[in-house]
Amino acid sequence: MKIGLIGCGNIGKFLLQSLNCDGFLPDSRIETVYMRKKQSFKELSERYGSHFCDDFGDFLQSDIDLVIEAATIQAVRLYARTVIEHGKDLLIISVGALADNGLFKQLKQLSELKGNKIHLPSGAIGGLDVLKATQLTGQLESVTITTRKPAASLTDKAVDNELTLFDGPAFEAIRQFPKNINVSIILSLAGLGAEKTKVRIIADSNVTKNIHCIEATGPFGKFNLNIENNPMPNNPKTSYLAGLSILSTLKCRHEALEIG
Numbered sequence: 001m002k003i004g005l006i007g008c009g010n011i012g013k014f015l016l017q018s019l020n021c022d023g024f025l026p027d028s029r030i031e032t033v034y035m036r037k038k039q040s041f042k043e044l045s046e047r048y049g050s051h052f053c054d055d056f057g058d059f060l061q062s063d064i065d066l067v068i069e070a071a072t073i074q075a076v077r078l079y080a081r082t083v084i085e086h087g088k089d090l091l092i093i094s095v096g097a098l099a100d101n102g103l104f105k106q107l108k109q110l111s112e113l114k115g116n117k118i119h120l121p122s123g124a125i126g127g128l129d130v131l132k133a134t135q136l137t138g139q140l141e142s143v144t145i146t147t148r149k150p151a152a153s154l155t156d157k158a159v160d161n162e163l164t165l166f167d168g169p170a171f172e173a174i175r176q177f178p179k180n181i182n183v184s185i186i187l188s189l190a191g192l193g194a195e196k197t198k199v200r201i202i203a204d205s206n207v208t209k210n211i212h213c214i215e216a217t218g219p220f221g222k223f224n225l226n227i228e229n230n231p232m233p234n235n236p237k238t239s240y241l242a243g244l245s246i247l248s249t250l251k252c253r254h255e256a257l258e259i260g
């Protein structure tokens with residue numbers, strides 16, 4: 001699989017290391033990277049062996065089948081449509097962009113029309129299989145996620161113990177915390193939507209992990225998931241699992257046997 005990557009931050013570099021250097025998926029390689037900081041091109045291309053460019057047209061013209069977005073919600077807004085229009089599959093990790101229902105529908109319709117796939121990895125959480133199964137059969141009544149991160153990842157304010165920064169629906173949570181609560185939108189897409197999915201965001205001066213606690217209820221029963229993620233070394237806001245979930249999505253793309 002020939003991959004194009006948008007964004008070369010924390011997750012982007014993790015993917016370059018995993019695919020191009022460590023060879024975790026032997027048939028997949030990041031061929032081209034689109035990024036804005038031209039001054040790092042030489043060093044990065046020597047380290048990872050990819051072609052780096054700052055012209056999006058050149059990026060799309062390069063020999064790639066799938067584009068991974070690992071940048072920002074704004075980058076999804078800017079580039080996702082064009083990527084699909086050019087007949088490429090697309091993997092989005094800044095999935096909070098899809099809280100915008102108009103954009104979500106547009107990308108879905110466009111990919112159906114072009115015969116391309118859009119992949120939305122589970123990111124820093126799990127349990128989406130449970131939500132999808134129960135939602136499909138009308139068995140899902142409520143979904144809540146409580147996210148607790150080290151205080152400095154969420155706020156500049158001094159926090160003594162813990163401070164609840166947000167308590168409300170997912171669509172508003174991602175508007176206020178676009179770099180910290182993408183998980184609430186993948187949860188919404190799998191379950192009850194961004195208006196009915198409830199979110200609490202807590203800045204905690206006592207934790208070093210990114211902790212997500214999910215609770216779902218309905219006639220099917222009750223589901224609880226508590227995940228304590230180690231953060232990535234260079235961006236404590238982002239959990240290591242988010243990067244791992246992209247690798248897993250890539251691995252499953254063409255497999256004959258599907259688990260979960």
Ligand SMILES: NC(=O)C1=CN([C@@H]2O[C@H](COP(=O)(O)OP(=O)(O)OC[C@H]3O[C@@H](n4cnc5c(N)ncnc54)[C@H](OP(=O)(O)O)[C@@H]3O)[C@@H](O)[C@H]2O)C=CC1
Binds near residue numbers: 010012034237238
């Ligand atoms: N779905 C999930 O569960 C999770 C999602 N995320 C999301 O994943 C994304 C990546 O995370 P992470 O790698 O940690 O973030 P980083 O901030 O480490 O890296 C993002 C990179 O994207 C680049 N970038 C920003 N805008 C653009 C653009 N328009 N075009 C090209 N490059 C751009 C930035 O470069 P520059 O220097 O040019 O600004 C930066 O290097 C974020 O949106 C984050 O919120 C993170 C964790 C979990």
Ligand SMILES: O=C([O-])CC(=O)C(=O)O
Binds near residue numbers: 184237
């Ligand atoms: O990485 C995490 O734990 C969650 C996160 O930042 C996000 O959902 O945007």
